[in-house]
Amino acid sequence: MSRKQAFQFLDLPRTMPQRIPVELRTSGDWGELYGKFGKEDAQFQAGRCLDCGNPYCSWKCPVHNAIPQWLQLVQENRIHEAATLCHSTNPLPEVCGRVCPQDRLCEGSCTLEEFGAVTIGAVEKYIVDTALATGWRPDMTAVEPTGKRVAVIGAGPAGLACADQLAHAGIQAVVYDRYEQIGGLLQFGIPSFKLDKAVISRRRNVLEGMGVQFRLGVEIGRDVSVDQLLAEYDAVFVGTGAYRYTDGGLLGQDLKGVLPALPFLVQNSRIVGGSDAHGRPIAGWEDQIALPDLDGKRVVVLGGGDTGMDCVRSAVRLGAAKVTCAYRRDEASMPGSAREVANAREEGVRFLFNRQPLSIEAGADDEVIGVMVVETQLGAPDASGRRNAVPVEGSESLLEADVVIIAFGFSPSTPAWLIERGVEAGHNGRIIAGGQGRLPFQTAHPRLFAGGDAVRGADLVVTAVAEGRDAAASIAQLLSA
Ligand SMILES: Cc1cc2nc3c(=O)[nH]c(=O)nc-3n(C[C@H](O)[C@H](O)[C@H](O)COP(=O)(O)OP(=O)(O)OC[C@H]3O[C@@H](n4cnc5c(N)ncnc54)[C@H](O)[C@@H]3O)c2cc1C
16 A cells, blocks of 8 residues: 555545535424435545554444445445445344444544544445345345244334344244334334434335235234244244333423423324324323424423434424423533434534433423523442532522423333243343343243343444344254254
8 A cells, every 4th residue: 555545534534425404404304314425425435444454443333344344345336245245244234324323333433533434324324225226135045944933022123133134044033013114213213304214114125025024013912922922933032122211200290391202202203103003002102192382482301312312303393492402411421422412403402511400390370381400510420430410509590491301211111921921120121131041132931032122221223233133143043953
């Protein structure tokens, strides 16, 4: 390599695909924010990869994508081969290219980070969108059917990844979901400005083409029992996600005008309104909310994670006059993706850091008038290593609001029908899977496996994918024994 080639990254800047202009976003455009790279842009970015020999990008990626290798294939315009390589580690690469917090994962570990990381996520999206549009499909010709059948509960990223790997292992996967559409939170949690729902429909076609079957609008534990599944199938994978809502126990949280984040996002997704295919409320979502008109309103969102960012940016698109995100630690401690915070800021969202909510206040007519907050300072780290937010005495103030959205996060809750079959639940509601004497992701019931948010707690699409894949490998091992 010449000296000029070695230092070319200094002249070639990092670029992102074009974004929908902010005026359109703030006037109600729900389209995917980032456009697509064309061939030249993708090759340009791929050409910036130093092939540094220590691919921290791959190492940091929970599914260990072969990033330098597929960037090389993009430079050579071998897009179908790049798509095959992307799918060898991740069955939902076009989704991860769109929603992964790359700034904390692959791009955050790129050797070029200081100069502007290679735009890995956008190139991943380019590879898979281009390959699928030009007829590429996973090659199943070498797969030999084993005659085994596995039920997958939950069509979220964990369940879909598990089904994909089972299909590759010649095992018939039948995926059950209480919703009539696949995707889990990809479909009804993450807003369309981050992930166009047509992407999920296209993935469904790909999976069905591989032989995966879907039984949608079926809630396990209500319409079909887990005993029926255990009788009909050789094994069962549970990827039911994390839906126990953390409300923070704030005084005033039941007031009119206070909304929990997920039902708010679901109703906005305009796909499912919190009911299943038969119009029945989904278990745990019986407390349906009537979505207030946000037009011209002052909205305060409590919480600084991905869900909080999706809420503030949805409120902007719904015409709110003023949107504020209050977070109890400092900006550097925010769990949400820095890219999403930057997008929210650009859309006019105001961030108030180091503000801990104390109570939600009502006016004379019992309607919300605001959130009482206290300023905080960061104290000593807690058991997880995160610094505690310590209230500063006497710094209380009222943050005025017409609508308050609570986005403190979610945790799993192991269903009773699993506990009755001997599956153990952790103290925090997680399904206990793996551990001494068990295959990875195998529960205390030898034919029941579990992964994704239901096991690790609310996390990321890519970690759910990683666990679904690894659980499928364990199931294949069990069934071949
Ligand atoms: C608002 C929001 C925004 C997010 N944004 C991002 C982001 O930008 N990037 C990112 O990486 N992650 C993001 N996440 C996290 C990510 O969506 C989850 O970590 C991921 O979807 C977990 O996958 P899963 O398959 O474990 O569960 P889920 O996606 O929750 O899927 C579980 C599925 O199981 C089904 N199910 C549950 N119980 C039953 C039953 N008894 N019978 C039948 N079906 C059942 C549910 O209907 C659901 O479809 C976000 C999460 C939220 C809430």
